[in-house]
């Protein structure tokens with residue numbers, strides 16, 4: 543597979559990265575964003591994703607395929623500071639946490655979680671019909687601990 547790094551020439555390409563990483567609501571890659579293209583022989587085309595949507599697995603595959611970061615097509619045409627960013631991720635094996643944009647999906651989930659928590663607090667004192675009928679005793683409405691406390695920095 544051939545990997546390509548370049549600035550998106552238009553805002554018409556779509557990100558094929560994981561949805562729960564992608565900062566874009568409609569998956570578009572903005573013009574000028576660094577995008578990672580993968581040439582896929584079966585499709586006779588290139589599949590793009592935001593560079594920041596590259597998972598550790600993708601970077602691992604890039605390493606296997608290109609060997610060194612300089613061998614990635616288009617790397618030498620990136621601005622120097624962007625080459626440094628790519629190099630950091632390459633060495634680290636993943637996009638550094640402080641460079642990952644906040645995923646769009648995550649934002650939605652956070653809002654829902656907060657709403658649910660607020661409801662639970664309000665209902666706690668007087669009644670929780672379902673639970674009382676089933677259990678006859680107090681049951682905690684808390685289903686899961688906050689497994690994903692991503693305070694984006």
Ligand SMILES: [Zn+2]
Pocket residue numbers: 557558559563564565566569591592595
């Ligand atoms: Zn993306």
